[in-house]
Amino acid sequence: MTTRLQKNIKQYLKDNIGIIGALLILCIFLSIFPKTSGAFLTHKNMFNVLRQISSNLFLACGMTMVIILGGIDLSVGSIIALSGCVAAGCVARYNLPIFAAIIIGILIGMAVGMMNGVVISKTTIPPFIVTLATMNVAKGLAYVYTGGSPVRVVTKAWQFLGAGYIGGVPTPVILLVFVLIITAVIMNKTKLGRHIYAVGGNAQAAKFSGISTARVKLLVHTYSGIMAGLAGVVLASRMYSGQPTAGDGAEMDAIAAVVVGGTSMAGGSGKIGGTIIGGLIIGVLNNGLNLMNVNSFWQYVVKGIVILLAVFIDYLRNKKKD
Amino acid sequence: MSEKILLQMKNIHKSFPGVKALLGVDLELRTGEVHALLGENGAGKSTLIKVLGGIYIAEEGDIFIDGQKVIIDGVNTSHANGISIIHQELVLVPHMTVAENIFLGREPGKGGWINHEAMEKEAQQLLDDYHMNIDAEALVKNLTIAQQQMVEIVKAISYNSRILVMDEPTSSISDKEVEFLFKTMRALTNKGVGIIYISHKMDELEQICDRVTVLRDGAFVGTEVVKDTTRDKLIAMMVGRELTKYYTRDYLEPGEVVLKCENIADGKMVKGASFELRKGEIIGFAGLVGAGRSEAIKCIFGLTPGSTGNIYVEGREVKIKSPVDAMKYGIALVPEDRKQEGLFKVQTVRFNSTIEVLKSFIKGIWVDSKKEEMITQEYIDMMDTRTPTQEQLMGNLSGGNQQKVMIGRWLATTPKILILDEPTRGVDVGAKSEIYGIMNELVKDGMSIIMISSELPEILNMSDRVYVMCDGRITGCFSHEECVTQEEIMKLAAK
Incomplete structure (x- = not known):
């Protein structure tokens, strides 16, 4: 058993050596660079980074599966807005218990994801188009529901999920660890996980082996929706309000985390372990740029270049292997 | 080969938009028999096989196994009836391991869980049993085409099927591997497995097959016992269409x-x-x-x-x-x-x-x-x-x-x-x-x-x-x- 674990860890390091190296370099740089060395390596800042990346990694968990399947899910950013607003509304407008509001928020994400899944598995309409449509629908519904202005929640307990702590660790970080474990288990230990790789790698082979490709697609898109719903609720809790503008462009950050993490857009290959590193790189980078007081307009430029660089290094590595 | 009839396909019809692919084809397979399916490209061999494999559904016709009528309406019912197929085109998932490919769709483990160790052990055992020098944990994309074809063969055999279909299994393997494949086939037929074998290579048919069914243009031409027939006769059955008058050709003396x-x-x-x-x-x-x-x-x-x-x-x-x-x-x-x-x-x-x-x-x-x-x-x-x-x-x-x-x-x-x-x-x-x-x-x-x-x-x-x-x-x-x-x-x- 230990040899197997050792082997897996070895393989993990080997597969991700490039991005792990990049993350380490980034962290070392931020710890010694005069402008950031004081603030970066503090306990508080570390938790802050993790809290900030949790939403992105929730999305990235679903997105990894979707991309391995050979598809894409553009609707997740809008789901964040819709589920966050409705969950906040449940507490602020209808006085529902907080637990119920959280569940409703997640269910809304699940419903949108399921809708994606049904259309994608029953038709040959490309996932890009289907989720582009639901992205607009969800975003629109969030604006309709809120009338365009944030839904504020004054109930103190509402902040627990996004801004609270459990035993000194931020709640979203604990949730994130939990979600990552579930996702990793699905991908690596279950038949569904194998079938996701199979459908993405060679749909015909999967079909000939008796796998229901429609069922796999439906489940994966539903899962992606659930993850987005969760991210929406957590974000609404952290911001004390449901905002229709929340999650704008979040799908792109999630895709970036997945792709930087080494998952191929062509489908069939990729690991959730890589996505974690990808998400960390983007999160640490954002944090570092903030600590350096880099103008937020320039932050986009730097982020874009780093994404391209990370993928380019991966490309070179693969090219050498072939 | 015994006299016992294992599989019977009767009057199978299948059409695609614009094409009638199968027009009432019959096929009979006995236990322990290697039965060749012969025909030109487009004669309907692969279509017939895909009907048997549950990938296409026939519009007309019946399938009997052991004399019992069966309905094959999908890949899973085909497997459940003891049929497995090596398709002409390689159908392996390149990014997955050999073991994962062999057990794709029927991974060992309870409920939704996979027992990786059991899967790898079983797959390695299978590969070793057939003396294949292939690592069960290797990624399929890193194997040669011949090795991939051997993995397909092991995968099909591992279903423990009673009816095994091989659609041009030797198209990309060497003589040594063909020899080995034939040895494996004989071992299987001795256990009573019936094998349907599709190949263009006449000497292979003469070497391994008991009977042969010829198709032409989606229609059944005839079934022959291999050792009682000749190569010329089979070829005539395959290409025997009438030469019609619709060719226009004025032969002139060609230039430089x-x-x-x-x-x-x-x-x-x-x-x-x-x-x-x-x-x-x-x-x-x-x-x-x-x-x-x-x-x-x-x-x-x-x-x-x-x-x-x-x-x-x-x-x-x-x-x-x-x-x-x-x-x-x-x-x-x-x-x-x-x-x-x-x-x-x-x-x-x-x-x-x-x-x-x-x-x-x-x-x-x-x-x-x-x-x-x-x-x-x-x-x-x-x-x-x-x-x-x-x-x-x-x-x-x-x-x-x-x-x-x-x-x-x-x-x-x-x-x-x-x-x-x-x-x-x-x-x-x-x-x-x-x-x-x-x-x-x-x-x-x-x-x-x-x-x-x-x-x-x-x-x-x-x-x-x-x-x-x-x-x-x-x-x-x-x-x-x-x-x-x-x-x-x-x-x-x-x-």
Whole structure:
């Protein structure tokens, strides 16, 4: 058993050596660079980074599966807005218990994801188009529901999920660890996980082996929706309000985390372990740029270049292997 | 082989839009028998197998196993009835391990969980049992094609099926592995497994098969006992269609050599092919799928980087590195798979007709629409293409008319050498005859044509000379005066 674990860890390091190296370099740089060395390596800042990346990694968990399947899910950013607003509304407008509001928020994400899944598995309409449509629908519904202005929640307990702590660790970080474990288990230990790789790698082979490709697609898109719903609720809790503008462009950050993490857009290959590193790189980078007081307009430029660089290094590595 | 009937397929019908693929086919397999399924390309072998595998559903006909009628309506019911299939095209997932591929869709483990260790152990055991030097944890994409094929075979065997179908399992493995495969097959038949074996290779059939069923054009021709029949008889059954009168060909004395190819090779499928083509001549390339005919042509047309050999156009040695070079020397290629390699289905007939000659009516940013229409009309008239307007979408034309537009497109480049790869595939009889007529006119006007075709009657009736290819090499050349038979060609093509 230990040899197997050792082997897996070895393989993990080997597969991700490039991005792990990049993350380490980034962290070392931020710890010694005069402008950031004081603030970066503090306990508080570390938790802050993790809290900030949790939403992105929730999305990235679903997105990894979707991309391995050979598809894409553009609707997740809008789901964040819709589920966050409705969950906040449940507490602020209808006085529902907080637990119920959280569940409703997640269910809304699940419903949108399921809708994606049904259309994608029953038709040959490309996932890009289907989720582009639901992205607009969800975003629109969030604006309709809120009338365009944030839904504020004054109930103190509402902040627990996004801004609270459990035993000194931020709640979203604990949730994130939990979600990552579930996702990793699905991908690596279950038949569904194998079938996701199979459908993405060679749909015909999967079909000939008796796998229901429609069922796999439906489940994966539903899962992606659930993850987005969760991210929406957590974000609404952290911001004390449901905002229709929340999650704008979040799908792109999630895709970036997945792709930087080494998952191929062509489908069939990729690991959730890589996505974690990808998400960390983007999160640490954002944090570092903030600590350096880099103008937020320039932050986009730097982020874009780093994404391209990370993928380019991966490309070179693969090219050498072939 | 015992007398006990294991599987019976009766009166199976299956059609696809525009094609009747199976017209009442019967097949009977006994326990412990290796039963060959023989027929030309497109005869319906793979379709029949896919009906048995639950990938296609037959419109008519019954399947009996052990005398009991069974309904096969999907891959899983096919497996449940003890059937497993090695498909002609490799169906493995490249990014997954050998073990994961072998157990795909039926992974060991309770509920939704996978027991990885059990899976790897079982898979390795299977591979070792069959003395295959393959690591169960290796990724399939890192294996050679031959190894991948062996994995497919192990996967199919591991279902412990009573009925095993092998669709050209030896297409890419070496003699040593074939020998091993046959040994495995014998071990399986001794246990009572029935095997349906599809192959073009006659000597394999004689070596391993008990009986053989021949299909032609989707219809059942007959079942023979292998040791009581002859190769010639089987070939006659396979190609036995009547030679009809719809060929037009006026043989004239061909002129000087316009194209000469020496030792064309691509390092894979083509292993040194030499041939020549004269002015006003049609040469036909006969052979089976995988013989390297289309690949040889692709080398000449500059589509295969790294191909070797010498090409002479009108006596001058030329280097052809891209289709642009080929067109410069007056060569045009109408590809084999028009849907994949030629057709813009969602564009108009006009767009499709003129895509190769844009230069002649677009100057800078100026498009001479009148000229474009004229060019399009010229070739619609010449080919007698039936389309309501030039704006009709290609996808809405029949196969025959699509092919006419494709040929017209290349004629618009005014080539000296026209290469037609399977020019009449998926084309109905009337349009076929018209295409033959056009070919005849073209060579009378001094063009030279290379035609690749899997339809022997077409090759024999249209060609001045026939080259036969097998396994990447030219194995024979006949002139039309020698009056060779289809059987003689098949002997050279199927080794």
